[in-house]
Every structure is written in structure tokens, then in C-alpha cells.
Amino acid sequence: MEKIIDESNQGETLSLDKNIQNTRKLYIESYGCAMNFSDSEIVASILANEGFNTTQELENADLVLVNTCSIREKAETTVRKRLEKYNAIKKKRPHMKVGVLGCMAERLKSKLLEEEKIVDMVVGPDAYKDLPNLIQEIDEGRDAVNVVLSKEETYGDISPVRLNTNGVSALVSITRGCDNMCTFCVVPFTRGRERSRDPQSILDEVNDLWNKGFKEITLLGQNVDSYLWYGGGLKKDFDKASEMQIATAIDFANLLDMVAQVQPKMRIRFSTSNPQDMSLDVIKTMAEHENICNQIHLPVQSGSNRILKAMNRLHTIEEYFTLIDNIKEIIPDCAFSHDMISGFPTETEEDHKDTLAVLDYVKYDYGYMFSYSERPGTMAARKMEDDIPEEIKQRRLSEIIAVQREHCMLRTKQHLGKVEEILIEETAKKDETMWMGRNSQNIVAVFPKENYKLGDFVNVKMNDCTSATLIGKADGLSNIN
Numbered sequence: 107m108e109k110i111i112d113e114s115n116q117g118e119t120l121s122l123d124k125n126i127q128n129t130r131k132l133y134i135e136s137y138g139c140a141m142n143f144s145d146s147e148i149v150a151s152i153l154a155n156e157g158f159n160t161t162q163e164l165e166n167a168d169l170v171l172v173n174t175c176s177i178r179e180k181a182e183t184t185v186r187k188r189l190e191k192y193n194a195i196k197k198k199r200p201h202m203k204v205g206v207l208g209c210m211a212e213r214l215k216s217k218l219l220e221e222e223k224i225v226d227m228v229v230g231p232d233a234y235k236d237l238p239n240l241i242q243e244i245d246e247g248r249d250a251v252n253v254v255l256s257k258e259e260t261y262g263d264i265s266p267v268r269l270n271t272n273g274v275s276a277l278v279s280i281t282r283g284c285d286n287m288c289t290f291c292v293v294p295f296t297r298g299r300e301r302s303r304d305p306q307s308i309l310d311e312v313n314d315l316w317n318k319g320f321k322e323i324t325l326l327g328q329n330v331d332s333y334l335w336y337g338g339g340l341k342k343d344f345d346k347a348s349e350m351q352i353a354t355a356i357d358f359a360n361l362l363d364m365v366a367q368v369q370p371k372m373r374i375r376f377s378t379s380n381p382q383d384m385s386l387d388v389i390k391t392m393a394e395h396e397n398i399c400n401q402i403h404l405p406v407q408s409g410s411n412r413i414l415k416a417m418n419r420l421h422t423i424e425e426y427f428t429l430i431d432n433i434k435e436i437i438p439d440c441a442f443s444h445d446m447i448s449g450f451p452t453e454t455e456e457d458h459k460d461t462l463a464v465l466d467y468v469k470y471d472y473g474y475m476f477s478y479s480e481r482p483g484t485m486a487a488r489k490m491e492d493d494i495p496e497e498i499k500q501r502r503l504s505e506i507i508a509v510q511r512e513h514c515m516l517r518t519k520q521h522l523g524k525v526e527e528i529l530i531e532e533t534a535k536k537d538e539t540m541w542m543g544r545n546s547q548n549i550v551a552v553f554p555k556e557n558y559k560l561g562d563f564v565n566v567k568m569n570d571c572t573s574a575t576l577i578g579k580a581d582g583l584s585n586i587n
């Protein structure tokens with residue numbers, strides 16, 4: 107008993123000290139891909155050491171950071187609108203500083219300072235460790251910019267502060283940058299060359315998450331299947347590595363296996379896979395481990411070989427189908443999702459029909475669908491005219507979405523009548539008496555709470571569904587708990 111009191115006293119003193127030190131409030135907002143959300147947790151960690159506490163209230167912030175996305179023009183427009191909102195608040199809080207992080211920072215560099223007067227600081231995705239210096243600059247009244255891209259930075263040594271967490275699922279980044287140079291994509295320019303994170307630091311983070319009660323992780327990278335650790339450095343320099351480094355290198359299949367073994371009860375997902383880099387070893391590793399979820403996000407972008415070539419996607423649609431067939435053979439209940447782009451330059455009705463045919467072939471569980479948005483500086487922008495009229499792009503997009511919607515329904519219905527293991531993530535949005543979680547295939551399920559708790563793995567009998575949500579009833583705890 108005494109010991110417990112001692113410990114709690116100590117805890118209080120510690121948090122008191124922290125409160126005295128942490129006097130400034132950081133409001134951080136993230137847009138775009140999961141990688142940005144993960145990066146914001148790294149930024150929050152770096153700034154916690156500088157005396158910043160995160161706040162959920164923009165109106166109380168001393169420092170506002172917006173982690174931005176450049177993938178489509180609309181993503182940038184959204185951020186610019188947010189900057190207007192910050193401007194209105196700054197009128198009431200003149201000492202408030204505003205920093206732009208992420209892909210827009212990297213793409214626009216110091217131009218952002220000229221275009222958006224509210225911005226004090228511009229920081230690219232590889233420069234977050236420089237934030238303490240940059241903040242000192244803006245504190246002294248100067249604008250600050252660091253958009254240097256790095257060959258080594260993976261933030262592997264930083265323990266992220268989990269933001270907006272449900273305490274159950276977490277993001278773990280494993281690679282940074284992308285070497286693929288898809289002609290439509292701005293990411294290789296904003297996030298630099300590809301590099302992988304030290305596997306030991308990944309395992310340490312996974313163990314730490316498990317000890318803190320987390321039950322599910324998503325391994326993140328622009329192109330996870332391209333993961334390759336040979337002691338650090340760029341992926342493209344691997345051929346300059348020593349014999350020893352080459353012999354002991356760790357690829358994504360090896361990493362998955364290590365992560366699955368180090369915490370055999372931790373659920374594992376990963377994103378994103380580029381079909382050209384996904385090996386059968388990865389699929390076999392998925393099949394070998396119960397705790398790796400049966401779900402693959404496998405963007406294809408188009409069903410036309412001519413368009414795939416123009417996009418610099420380094421596989422044909424036939425090779426993609428073979429990959430899908432192989433996965434289905436090894437993991438029969440594997441769920442698939444996709445990214446698709448309508449209206450890439452020169453796309454004909456015939457090409458568009460090929461895209462619809464891919465949907466019909468795979469019958470994806472769900473997908474992310476976009477109309478082509480020309481991005482300055484990309485190969486497509488430099489070499490090809492954005493020649494598909496907006497209304498045609500949109501019409502094709504809605505046709506893709508309509509087919510996908512049917513497939514969502516079809517796939518979700520396949521789970522009806524089954525008992526599936528669901529990891530409870532949070533209270534259902536529409537009904538406080540229900541839990542929300544996902545099955546291995548990443549399909550959302552809701553069911554009455556009864557006596558189950560957040561983070562429990564529960565066997566749920568699926569009785570009903572909408573196109574994207576299963577509705578069920580718990581049938582006891584899963585024996586994994």
C-alpha cells in the first residue's frame with residue numbers, strides 16, 4: 107500500500123515539473139496520407155522536449171503547425187483555406203506563430219512566405235529535427251525556412267507522441283520517400299529519395315506500443331514492399347553496399363516476419379504496396395502469421411497498359427492480375443483495396459473501359475478513387491497536356507465509384523452469417539451503445555457493447571450490413587486476448 111502511495115506521489119511531482127516547463131501550447135493539424143499523421147506525432151515529440159504541450163483548441167495555441175499534402179490541387183486549396191482561418195484567430199492573438207510542414211512546404215519552399223503572409227515558418231518533411239532552431243528564429247522575429255531533403259533521416263530515434271489516439275491502433279513508419287517516379291505523382295519531389303528505418307528501432311517501437319496497451323499497428327511507407335535495410339542510407343545506393351551488408355540485408359518480408367514474431371498478439375497491417383515491388387515472399391509471410399491481417403492495399407491507377415506505361419507504373423495489367431491470383435491462392439480470404447485515377451492525359455473511353463474491367467475482375471472490397479490533377483514539376487505535367495476535359499474526368503470517376511459501390515456491398519455481404527474476430531477501436535459514431543471495430547479484412551463492424559471493453563478482441567456474429575459496415579452481435583471474447 108505504502109509503495110503505491112509513494113509511486114503516485116512521485117508521479118505527481120514529475121507531472122508538476124513538466125507543467126512548469128511546458129508553458130507553450132502547440133496546435134497541430136494534419137492533412138493527407140497516414141504518413142503525415144505519423145510525422146505529426148514525431149513533430150509533437152520533438153516539440154514536447156522544447157516545452158510545448160499539444161492542445162486541441164486552436165484559439166488557445168501559441169504555435170500552430172499545419173502538416174500539409176500536395177497530392178492533388180484540392181488538398182492544397184484546403185490548406186490555404188485553413189490558413190485564412192488562422193489569420194482570423196491571429197488578429198485576436200497577435201503573438202501566435204504559424205508554421206507549414208510537409209509536402210506543400212517542400213514543394214513551395216520560401217514562396218509560401220510570400221504567398222501567405224500569415225506563415226512564419228516553412229519546414230519540409232526531413233527537417234523536423236531542426237524545429238527547435240527554427241522556432242528560436244521566429245521567436246526572434248525572423249521568418250524561418252528549412253526544406254533540405256535528407257539521405258538518412260528516418261526519425262527512427264524519436265519516440266512519437268501519439269496524437270488523437272484511441273490507445274488501440276497506432277501508425278509505425280518504416281520507410282521514407284519514394285523512388286518510383288510515377289509520372290503523375292509529386293511525392294518523390296516532396297519527400298525525397300527512398301530510405302528505410304533501422305529494423306531494431308521498429309521492433310523497439312512495436313514492443314513499446316504493446317507495453318502501453320496498443321493492439322494493432324500499421325507499418326507505413328509510400329512503398330512498403332520496397333523496404334530494404336542494409337545499415338542505413340538510400341535504397342538506390344544499395345549496389346554500393348559491402349558484401350557483408352548485402353548478405354545481411356533485411357527486406358520487407360523479413361521485417362514483417364520479425365514484427366509478427368516479436369509481438370505475436372499484435373495485429374499488423376501495412377500500407378502502401380506498389381504492385382511492381384510486392385514479392386511472393388511477402389504474401390507467404392502474411393499467410394504464415396495469424397496476426398498479420400488479410401488485407402492488401404494494392405493501388406493500380408488504371409486498367410490500360412498504355413496508360414500504365416505513360417504513368418511509369420512498371421507492370422502490365424496482366425502482371426497485376428497474376429499477382430492478385432497468386433495472393434488469392436495463398437490467402438483465399440484476403441481483402442483488396444485500390445487507388446484509381448480517372449482522366450490521366452490521353453485517356454480514351456477504351457482505356458476507361460479497361461479500368462472498369464479491372465474493378466470487375468478483382469471486385470475490390472473498397473477503393474480510393476480520384477480524378478487526375480496535374481501537379482507542377484511532375485513528368486506528366488512537363489511532357490503531357492492535361493487534355494481530358496473536367497466533365498469527362500468527373501463522369502468517368504463517377505462510373506468507377508458506382509461500380510466500386512456495388513462491389514463494396516457484394517464483398518461486405520460475404521461476411522454475413524460468419525463469426526469473425528473484431529478488435530474494438532471506439533464507440534460507434536451513430537450509436538453510443540455500440541462498439542466499432544474491424545475484422546482482419548479491415549471491414550468496419552458494429553455491435554452492442556455489453557460488457558466488452560475498448561481493445562478487446564471479440565468474436566462477433568455478423569447478422570446484417572450496409573455497403574461498408576457489418577452489424578453483428580458479440581459471441582464471447584476471442585481466445586487471443
Ligand code: SAH
Pocket residue numbers: 139177178290291292293327328329377378405407445446447476477478479480481
Ligand atoms: N504510395 C503512396 C501513394 C501516394 S498518393 C501511398 O502510400 O499512399 C495516393 C494516391 O493518390 C495514389 O495512389 C494515386 O491514386 C493518387 N494520386 C497521386 N497523384 C495524383 C494526381 N496527380 N492526381 C490524382 N490522383 C493522384
Ligand code: F3S
Pocket residue numbers: 284285286287288291292293294328329380
Ligand atoms: Fe507516388 Fe508512385 Fe511513389 S504514386 S508515392 S511515385 S509509388
